[in-house]
Amino acid sequence: MSVSVSLWCEEEVRGQQGQGAQQGQARGHSQLRAPWDPSVSGQRIIQRLLQVEERYLPxxxxxxxxxxxxxxxxxxxxxxxxxxxxxxxxxxxxxxxxxxxxxxxxxxxxxxxxxxxxxxxxxxxxxxxxxxxxxxxxxxxxxxxxxxLRWDVAAVTAQDFIPHFLPPVGERKDGKTDTEEFFSTLRRHSDTLVAMCVCDYRFLGAPPSLVAAAALNSALRGLGNKGPGHLGHMSATLAELCQTDLVSMVLQCYSELIEAALKQRLRGGLQDSAMEKDGEIEDERAGTPTDMREIDF
Known part of the structure; x- marks a missing residue:
């Protein structure tokens, strides 16, 4: 497999050199990203995303x-x-x-x-x-x-909101901000929960902004290193960013739904692993009586 289309300016034209295909394939597996630009974040960008997300709802x-x-x-x-x-x-x-x-x-x-x-x-x-x-x-x-779809494929997903929700959520009541390590861990957990929501039909039709806010809220509670007062402040901040009527109650409902879905998948994973282990033990059991196996042919 080789990369034939890319948006990166430094991509070499295929066929210029004998190693062009191999280099293109190597770049296909490396995720090249532009550095984070604070000028394209903030309330203005969130407002624009909120306006666009409704166009791509089923x-x-x-x-x-x-x-x-x-x-x-x-x-x-x-x-x-x-x-x-x-x-x-x-x-x-x-x-x-x-x-x-x-x-x-x-x-x-x-x-x-x-x-x-x-x-x-x-x-x-x-x-x-x-x-x-x-x-x-x-x-x-x-x-x-x-x-x-008439080539209108620039959809807005929950992952588009997460990087814009993180800075306001990281601001504490005392004016300080959380560490970079905390932001990185929170982002990973939130992305995992969002991927789970994408597969779950119960979140189908929900606005991506609400899914992102609920995933962040659940990830914050799952990390367990914040007090109840700080968690309440973060939940209120996320509800304000979503700009929806009764969003505090809806956000709490979706957060609980995410946690319930996560527990359900974890239980299902444990049951599957137990069944696989039992199957391996069953395969190792001899189908022939023990005394028959002791015969020297």
Missing amino acids: SALYVALIQRDPERREELAKWAMEVCCERGCDETVFPLSVSMLDCFLSASLSLPVSPYCLAAACILIYSFLHFQNSVCDNMEMERVILAT
Whole structure:
């Protein structure tokens, strides 16, 4: 696999040198990022994101249909996550791909013959990856998706809000700010919770800003190094940033929903590991009686 499309200015043109393909592939796995610019953060940017996020929410009809039978969508979302992790895609590719998947299904209200082809096409569109021997079905599905969405694919996800929510949340009542290590840990935990919400049908149709605020709130409580007063101050700050009526109650509800979903997944993971261990023990047991195995042929 080689990178054929990139937005980086320093990318070399393929074919100039014999090692161009290998260098392009190496750059595909390294996440090059511009340094954080404080001038593109703050209340003005948050307000703009809040205005844009409503345009990419799925329809109420699609949400109702998915809630009746959520297994297929959850299966596709988990498969997309596994592919993104295996291929080393940027952390933004997975939520954007699932958002495009939901937007396409919301607009068409019909599942294609190959749902995994649809999910793969969404991943390829956002990851800018191109296989040398591309499958014609994937390329055709990409055209169908882009035509259906009219090339309006610059969706807003919960991960777009997290870096803008972090600085206000990190401000303490005494005027001091938390350490860089705390911000890094909080960001990792929040990204993990957001990825879990993307796969969970119960958060389908929720505004990304609310999901991001609830994930941050749950991550803060999960870290356990803040007092009740400080946690209340941070929750109030997040509620104010979301700028929604009754957002404090809704934020608390979604935070509890995230924590319940996390506990459910952890219990499911422990049960799966226990079942796998029991299966290994069962395989190791002899199917032949012990005395029969002691015979010297």
